[in-house]
Amino acid sequence: ATPTSIMVGTGRAAESGILFKGGEHIEQAYKIQSVVFDKTGTITNGKPVVTDFNGDDETLLLLASAEKGSEHPLAEAITQHAEEKQLDLLSTTDFEAIPGRGITAKIDNKHIIVGNRQLMKEYKVDSRKEEEHLLELENEGKTAMLIAIDGKIRGTVAVADTIKENAKEAINQLKDMNIQVVMLTGDNERTAKAIGRLAGIDHIIAEVLPEEKAENIKALQKDGTAVAMVGDGINDAPALAVADIGIAIGTGTEIAIEAADITILGGDLLLVSKAIKISQATIKNIK
Ligand code: ADP
Numbered sequence: 001a002t003p004t005s006i007m008v009g010t011g012r013a014a015e016s017g018i019l020f021k022g023g024e025h026i027e028q029a030y031k032i033q034s035v036v037f038d039k040t041g042t043i044t045n046g047k048p049v050v051t052d053f054n055g056d057d058e059t060l061l062l063l064a065s066a067e068k069g070s071e072h073p074l075a076e077a078i079t080q081h082a083e084e085k086q087l088d089l090l091s092t093t094d095f096e097a098i099p100g101r102g103i104t105a106k107i108d109n110k111h112i113i114v115g116n117r118q119l120m121k122e123y124k125v126d127s128r129k130e131e132e133h134l135l136e137l138e139n140e141g142k143t144a145m146l147i148a149i150d151g152k153i154r155g156t157v158a159v160a161d162t163i164k165e166n167a168k169e170a171i172n173q174l175k176d177m178n179i180q181v182v183m184l185t186g187d188n189e190r191t192a193k194a195i196g197r198l199a200g201i202d203h204i205i206a207e208v209l210p211e212e213k214a215e216n217i218k219a220l221q222k223d224g225t226a227v228a229m230v231g232d233g234i235n236d237a238p239a240l241a242v243a244d245i246g247i248a249i250g251t252g253t254e255i256a257i258e259a260a261d262i263t264i265l266g267g268d269l270l271l272v273s274k275a276i277k278i279s280q281a282t283i284k285n286i287k
């Protein structure tokens with residue numbers, strides 16, 4: 001590629017809201033055969049709201065108080081819900097976030113655990129009675145969480161996120177370019193599949209722990225496939241770095257933007273296929 005054609009391509013991209021970190025990335029993006037999307041904050045708007053709560057008033061108060069210590073979008077949805085109900089939250093001790101699973105905290109000597117099935121299993125809390133209700137919520141595309149107090153399930157809470165308006169169109173454009181589309185998420189399989197259905201993605205890799213996201217990208221690259229990763233979160237940063245092209249959502253975290261090769265402004269997913277097309281045009285001009 002000549003320096004001039006790279007400069008023209010980079011400039012054209014920037015005008016559309018696609019920021020290439022360096023000329024070498026515009027020379028590589030045309031090769032992409034597979035695009036992997038994170039779910040929360042990438043395919044979805046990342047602003048989930050509480051849709052269902054099952055439990056008594058004390059459980060809701062303890063739940064929201066415990067989640068106050070977490071910066072996870074799920075936690076923000078729960079504390080927002082408590083704020084709307086004008087609850088006076090209690091202070092916690094021994095708060096701990098368990099990435100990809102949930103949180104634990106102590107309030108007035110009560111031990112609170114909030115999170116998914118795996119977390120309950122790890123704390124030996126029996127959640128079998130809630131299973132049917134959880135499945136129902138998850139099939140609706142909601143993220144369902146269990147609440148345990150002193151080792152016993154006391155309630156469930158479900159949170160739902162909305163899918164980005166142009167997600168389906170953006171994914172269709174990639175498919176039209178013969179690019180494989182994958183969704184990679186820490187959320188459970190049923191919720192992920194329901195969101196995938198809405199977005200038009202059928203290749204779903206779910207229940208992936210934050211530290212496993214990069215491993216999954218490497219597995220997709222094994223047969224020589226050139227893989228792009230699109231993500232917004234701290235937990236996406238290693239995967240963005242490992243991918244042939246890392247694409248950060250401009251509305252996402254600073255850490256994701258730093259790890260990526262491209263940033264798309266405003267989180268507009270249509271810019272993913274556009275970035276690849278601009279790279280293809282840049283390469284064609286010079287060959
Ligand atoms: P994603 O990849 O979609 O951003 P995460 O890996 O952050 O998801 O989280 C995976 C799962 O862990 C969530 O779907 C939820 O069940 C549980 N979890 C994570 N953080 C919390 C929290 N603060 N409170 C309750 N559950 C949580």
Ligand code: MG
Binds near residue numbers: 042
């Ligand atoms: Mg995310």
